[in-house]
Amino acid sequence: MDKSRLEAFSDGVIAIIITIMVLELKVPHGDNFDALTSLIPVFLSYVLSFIYVGIYWNNHHHMLHTCHKITGSILWANLHLLFWLSLFPFATAWMGENHYASLPSAFYGFILLMAAIAYFILQHLIIVSQGTNSLLKKAVGRDLKGKLSLALYMIAIAISFWAQWISQGLFILVALIWLVPDRRIEKVLVDKENRTP
Amino acid sequence: MDKSRLEAFSDGVIAIIITIMVLELKVPHGDNFDALTSLIPVFLSYVLSFIYVGIYWNNHHHMLHTCHKITGSILWANLHLLFWLSLFPFATAWMGENHYASLPSAFYGFILLMAAIAYFILQHLIIVSQGTNSLLKKAVGRDLKGKLSLALYMIAIAISFWAQWISQGLFILVALIWLVPDRRIEKVLVDKENRTP
Amino acid sequence: MDKSRLEAFSDGVIAIIITIMVLELKVPHGDNFDALTSLIPVFLSYVLSFIYVGIYWNNHHHMLHTCHKITGSILWANLHLLFWLSLFPFATAWMGENHYASLPSAFYGFILLMAAIAYFILQHLIIVSQGTNSLLKKAVGRDLKGKLSLALYMIAIAISFWAQWISQGLFILVALIWLVPDRRIEKVLVDKENRTP
Amino acid sequence: MDKSRLEAFSDGVIAIIITIMVLELKVPHGDNFDALTSLIPVFLSYVLSFIYVGIYWNNHHHMLHTCHKITGSILWANLHLLFWLSLFPFATAWMGENHYASLPSAFYGFILLMAAIAYFILQHLIIVSQGTNSLLKKAVGRDLKGKLSLALYMIAIAISFWAQWISQGLFILVALIWLVPDRRIEKVLVDKENRTP
Numbered sequence: 091m092d093k094s095r096l097e098a099f100s101d102g103v104i105a106i107i108i109t110i111m112v113l114e115l116k117v118p119h120g121d122n123f124d125a126l127t128s129l130i131p132v133f134l135s136y137v138l139s140f141i142y143v144g145i146y147w148n149n150h151h152h153m154l155h156t157c158h159k160i161t162g163s164i165l166w167a168n169l170h171l172l173f174w175l176s177l178f179p180f181a182t183a184w185m186g187e188n189h190y191a192s193l194p195s196a197f198y199g200f201i202l203l204m205a206a207i208a209y210f211i212l213q214h215l216i217i218v219s220q221g222t223n224s225l226l227k228k229a230v231g232r233d234l235k236g237k238l239s240l241a242l243y244m245i246a247i248a249i250s251f252w253a254q255w256i257s258q259g260l261f262i263l264v265a266l267i268w269l270v271p272d273r274r275i276e277k278v279l280v281d282k283e284n285r286t287p
Numbered sequence: 288m289d290k291s292r293l294e295a296f297s298d299g300v301i302a303i304i305i306t307i308m309v310l311e312l313k314v315p316h317g318d319n320f321d322a323l324t325s326l327i328p329v330f331l332s333y334v335l336s337f338i339y340v341g342i343y344w345n346n347h348h349h350m351l352h353t354c355h356k357i358t359g360s361i362l363w364a365n366l367h368l369l370f371w372l373s374l375f376p377f378a379t380a381w382m383g384e385n386h387y388a389s390l391p392s393a394f395y396g397f398i399l400l401m402a403a404i405a406y407f408i409l410q411h412l413i414i415v416s417q418g419t420n421s422l423l424k425k426a427v428g429r430d431l432k433g434k435l436s437l438a439l440y441m442i443a444i445a446i447s448f449w450a451q452w453i454s455q456g457l458f459i460l461v462a463l464i465w466l467v468p469d470r471r472i473e474k475v476l477v478d479k480e481n482r483t484p
Numbered sequence: 485m486d487k488s489r490l491e492a493f494s495d496g497v498i499a500i501i502i503t504i505m506v507l508e509l510k511v512p513h514g515d516n517f518d519a520l521t522s523l524i525p526v527f528l529s530y531v532l533s534f535i536y537v538g539i540y541w542n543n544h545h546h547m548l549h550t551c552h553k554i555t556g557s558i559l560w561a562n563l564h565l566l567f568w569l570s571l572f573p574f575a576t577a578w579m580g581e582n583h584y585a586s587l588p589s590a591f592y593g594f595i596l597l598m599a600a601i602a603y604f605i606l607q608h609l610i611i612v613s614q615g616t617n618s619l620l621k622k623a624v625g626r627d628l629k630g631k632l633s634l635a636l637y638m639i640a641i642a643i644s645f646w647a648q649w650i651s652q653g654l655f656i657l658v659a660l661i662w663l664v665p666d667r668r669i670e671k672v673l674v675d676k677e678n679r680t681p
Numbered sequence: 682m683d684k685s686r687l688e689a690f691s692d693g694v695i696a697i698i699i700t701i702m703v704l705e706l707k708v709p710h711g712d713n714f715d716a717l718t719s720l721i722p723v724f725l726s727y728v729l730s731f732i733y734v735g736i737y738w739n740n741h742h743h744m745l746h747t748c749h750k751i752t753g754s755i756l757w758a759n760l761h762l763l764f765w766l767s768l769f770p771f772a773t774a775w776m777g778e779n780h781y782a783s784l785p786s787a788f789y790g791f792i793l794l795m796a797a798i799a800y801f802i803l804q805h806l807i808i809v810s811q812g813t814n815s816l817l818k819k820a821v822g823r824d825l826k827g828k829l830s831l832a833l834y835m836i837a838i839a840i841s842f843w844a845q846w847i848s849q850g851l852f853i854l855v856a857l858i859w860l861v862p863d864r865r866i867e868k869v870l871v872d873k874e875n876r877t878p
Contacts, residue, residue, distance in 0.1 A: 095294060095348055097686060102302030105693030110310065112767045113701065121779035126788065140767070144760045151686055166466075169341045176309045176337070188318035197323065269757075292491060292545055299499030307507065363663075366538045373506045373534070385515035394520065489688060489742055496696030504704065560860075563735045570703045570731075582712035591717065 093160050096168060100150060103172045107179060108143045111136055114183035135186035135198075138261060139178050142202065145268045146175060146209070156226040157216045164219060167212040174205040195257045196250040202261065203243040210236060239264050290357050293365060297347060300369045304376060305340045308333055311380035332383035332395075335458060336375050339399065342465045343372060343406070353423040354413045361416060364409040371402040392451040396444040399458065403436050436461050487554050490562060494544060497566045501573060502537045505530055508577035526580035529592075532655060533576040536596065539662045540569060540603070550620040551610045558613060561606040568599040589648040593641040596655065600633050633658050684751050687759060691741060694763045698770060699734045702727055705774035726777035726789075729852060730769050733793070736859045737766060737800070747817040748807045755810060758803040765796040786841040786848045793852065794834040801827060830855050 115132055118125035150171075157164070181201040185194040213236075217227045230236070246260035312329055315322035347368075354361070378398040382391040410433075414424045427433070443457035509526055512519035544565075551558070575595040579588040607630075611621045624630070640654035706723055709716035741762075748755070772792040776785040804827075808818045821827070837851035 092348070092352070095298065098295065098689065099298045099302055099344065101686065101690045102299055102693055103306055105690055106303055106306040106697055108763075109694055109697040109701065109767055110306065112771060113310070113704070114314065115768075115771050117705065117771060117774040117778060119778075121775075121782040121785050123784065126784070137764075140760075140764055144757070147690065148756060151683070155683070165345060166341070169337075172305075173334075173337055176306055177312075180309060180312050180314060183314040184318075187314060187316075191318040193320065193323070194318050289545070289549070292495065295492065296495045296499055296541065299496055300503055303500055303503040307503065310507070311511065362542060363538070366534075369502075370531075370534055373503055374509075377506060377509050377511060380511040381515075384511060384513075388515040390517065390520070391515050486742070486746070489692065492689065493692045493696055493738065496693055497700055500697055500700040504700065507704070508708065559739060560735070563731075566699075567728075567731055570700055571706075574703060574706050574708060577708040578712075581708060581710075585712040587714065587717070588712050 093154065093157065096160055096165065097151075097154055100154075100168060100172060101147070104143060104147045104150070104175065107175055108140060108147075111139055111143075111179040111182055114179060114186070131189045132183065132186035135182045135190075138265065139182040141265050141269070143175065143178060145265065146171075146205070149209070149268070153213060153216065153226060156229065157220070159219055161215070161219055164212065164215050167208070167215050171205065171208040171212050174201060174208050177201050178205075190254055190258060192251045192254050195254040196247045199243050199247040199250060199257060199261065202264075203240065203247065206236070206239050206243060210240070235267060239267065290351065290354065293357055293362065294348075294351055297351075297365060297369060298344070301340060301344045301347070301372065304372055305337060305344075308336055308340075308376040308379055311376060311383070328386045329380065329383035332379045332387075335462065336379040338462050338466070340372065340375060342462065343368075343402070346406070346465070350410060350413065350423060353426065354417070356416055358412070358416055361409065361412050364405070364412050368402065368405040368409050371398060371405050374398050375402075387451055387455060389448045389451050392454045393444045393447040396440050396447060396454060396458065399461075400437065400440040400444065403433070403440060407433060407437070432464060436464065487548065487551065490554055490559065491545075491548055494548075494562060494566060495541070498537060498541045498544070498569065501569055502534060502541075505533055505537075505573040505576055508573060508580070525583045526577065529576045529580035529584075532659065533572050535659050535663070537569065537572060539659065540565075540599070543603070543662070547607060547610065547620060550623065551614070553613055555609070555613055558606065558609050561602070561609050565599065565602040565606050568595060568602050571595050572599075584648055584652060586645050586648050589651045590641045590644040593637050593644060593651060593655065596658075597634065597637040597641065600630070600637060604630060604634070629661060633661065684745065684748065687751055687756065688742075688745055691745075691759060691763060692738070695734060695738045695741070695766065698766055699731060699738075702730055702734075702770040702773055705770060705777070722780045723774065723777035726773045726781075729856065730773040732856050732860070734766065734769060736856065737762075737796070740800070740859070744804060744807065744817065747820065748811070750810055752806070752810055755803065755806050758799070758806050762796065762799040762803050765792060765799050768792050769796075781845055781849060783842050783845050786845040787838045790834050790838040790841060790848060790852065793855075794831065794838065797827070797830050797834060801831070826858060830858065 115129060115136060118129060178201060181194075181198045185191075185198045188194045213226065213230065213233075217224045217230070220226060242260050242264050246257040249260070250257040312326060312333060315326060375398060378391075378395045382388075382395045385391045410423065410427065410430075414421045414427070417423060439457050439461050443454040446457075447454040509523060509530060512523060572595060575588075575592045579585075579592045582588045607620065607624065607627075611618045611624070614620060636654050636658050640651040643654070644651040706720060706727060709720060769792060772785075772789045776782075776789045779785045804817065804821065804824075808815045808821070811817060833851050833855050837848040840851075841848040
């Protein structure tokens with residue numbers, strides 16, 4: 091299995107996901123400010139999901155960079171991740187159109203959680219395929235960010251039935267945690283290069 | 288004709304097909320559990336079709352891996368396959384929205400059957416183009432999986448007018464048959480490599 | 485300007501055009517045969533346009549194969565072609581939904597004509613950029629197929645106001661003319677290779 | 682970070698944006714001239730945005746051509762640009778459907794302005810990453826075109842509440858400014874090559 095075709099296919103799917111989300115921003119019928127302001131909740135949920143998909147694309151790229159052998163299970167774990175990402179437009183629109191009501195917020199958190207678990211599985215399978223000297227293993231380390239994200243998603247889901255704005259805050263917090271440049275993989279790659287001679 | 292552009296175009300079309308299927312999962316108007324549960328049939332048909340398109344993408348990749356000469360007929364056989372795959376979103380949504388009623392289930396089976404026949408034709412043309420020592424021919428062998436799938440699709444179509452849930456079971460069965468890793472092509476490639484020196 | 489990125493972008497746009505056309509095949513509400521048969525006109529127009537877009541993708545690929553220098557005018561002529569191709573889904577759906585009425589049929593012919601003219605311009609600019617020994621010039625020759633297509637489109641547009649079924653016949657005829665393998669470019673490339681030593 | 686994957690992803694997103702804009706050209710129900718002419722405003726706004734996205738794709742390509750190191754900030758500045766471009770279909774349709782009313786025209790100008798600012802930021806970050814001998818810095822020079830565009834967008838936004846047709850004229854003017862071949866980057870690249878021996 092050729093890595094470049096897996097990357098190209100994943101890029102294609104992620105590019106489509108990030109773009110069709112905007113189709114849920116339905117063109118309003120009026121031409122006044124009210125028509126525009128009524129779209130703000132859907133717009134904000136679009137911004138949040140755009141950032142999340144951007145983070146996934148970025149991390150997915152770095153992770154595959156360390157991977158040289160695509161096995162059948164890696165391929166299906168990758169499709170599994172794309173499956174949950176493909177539900178982002180739906181979850182985003184449902185949450186936005188219902189003004190961040192409890193259940194849609196919890197559902198949005200659930201999709202984020204499932205995507206994170208799918209990412210975790212894919213990461214695990216790549217590490218296993220790389221054997222004892224796994225470059226990705228070194229890069230990820232104890233994966234505090236990954237585990238923290240899973241925990242925060244679960245808290246956000248539970249809390250959304252009482253205080254859904256805290257859930258939104260947690261969704262933003264996780265995005266910020268990942269937006270802070272993650273130099274782990276780059277660092278390990280550089281380290282390795284320096285040691286090579 | 289350049290194989291890489293054929294692959295890139297096919298990847299693009301398949302990536303779009305797998306992603307626009309999710310657009311048929313219409314965002315519900317309510318924000319309660321009923322709104323969500325009413326989507327379960329459409330969601331399940333989406334999962335099934337996502338897996339099918341994933342299988343086609345995977346198999347398509349392996350098949351083209353053995354192919355070095357793209358003739359005009361291979362090109363059009365490939366477009367013919369993409370045509371039937373492009374009808375998956377329609378067939379999936381029609382079946383899901385009608386809660387797996389007889390005719391939509393039969394129609395879904397018909398689209399699966401036509402895609403399988405199109406795949407069969409493409410496979411046949413690549414084998415013919417490779418001549419007597421066809422690598423793909425060796426990999427496919429008697430193509431039991433392919434022939435079994437065709438038979439099961441036909442049974443599923445016929446049976447859907449009496450017991451459409453058996454049809455659904457057959458659709459899932461065929462997907463499982465293909466999900467089990469198919470090492471035929473990989474095996475032949477490795478064998479060949481070992482014999483080469 | 486890098487040819488591979490122009491090809492990749494064109495492939496992307498054409499892949500999306502060919503796939504979103506199927507979105508005009510709206511999922512019917514009923515689950516009976518009537519619901520399905522009512523879609524036949526839209527389906528047939530989809531088949532015709534799918535073949536046309538496939539022909540364009542194929543010819544576009546062959547044409548760019550001979551082209552090594554992408555100038556600014558070639559780039560914009562290419563975008564101009566993609567513009568008219570992007571109107572295929574609209575024209576296809578309008579014609580199909582109105583059961584091949586006169587004006588939608590004429591409009592469909594008009595979009596085909598404009599795409600053909602855009603293709604002609606792009607071809608001309610590539611030939612000019614290649615200078616006196618243009619490979620594409622040799623391959624295209626007097627371009628009888630191209631000129632015949634333009635004439636047939638114009639006749640089809642005019643005739644659609646009296647006998648729109650003849651227009652449909654002409655649209656199918658032009659597609660068949662192009663579906664017959666066009667070995668002109670391949671032939672010239674092979675000739676050149678043979679002469680090279 | 683690999684430049685080719687950043688380019689491929691950007692191309693994918695831009696290809697989808699340019700193509701889904703046409704989905705806002707809703708298929709009319711009638712089959713007469715009135716049905717067609719009623720679409721002219723939406724069609725014209727589509728033409729304008731198609732040209733704008735084409736210009737962005739073209740310039741984006743040239744800019745990345747000079748860039749060899751993709752840092753985390755360049756990656757996110759690129760996603761930021763894609764974000765504003767992704768709002769083109771929405772802004773285009775809203776302006777077209779409301780026959781170029783004041784607020785939708787101002788909003789369209791605002792999206793153009795934000796995309797231009799995002800492009801400016803991306804350009805700045807690439808220049809910074811290239812250090813003192815930045816090739817892009819030489820190519821862009823004082824960036825008169827870029828600064829003029831920003832000024833014209835702002836004037837167009839302000840003026841749209843009194844005379845929205847002047848705003849439209851300004852939008853067309855900026856597009857024309859960029860359509861005139863911009864040989865700055867190509868020139869610098871050629872200059873550099875000539876000096877290299």
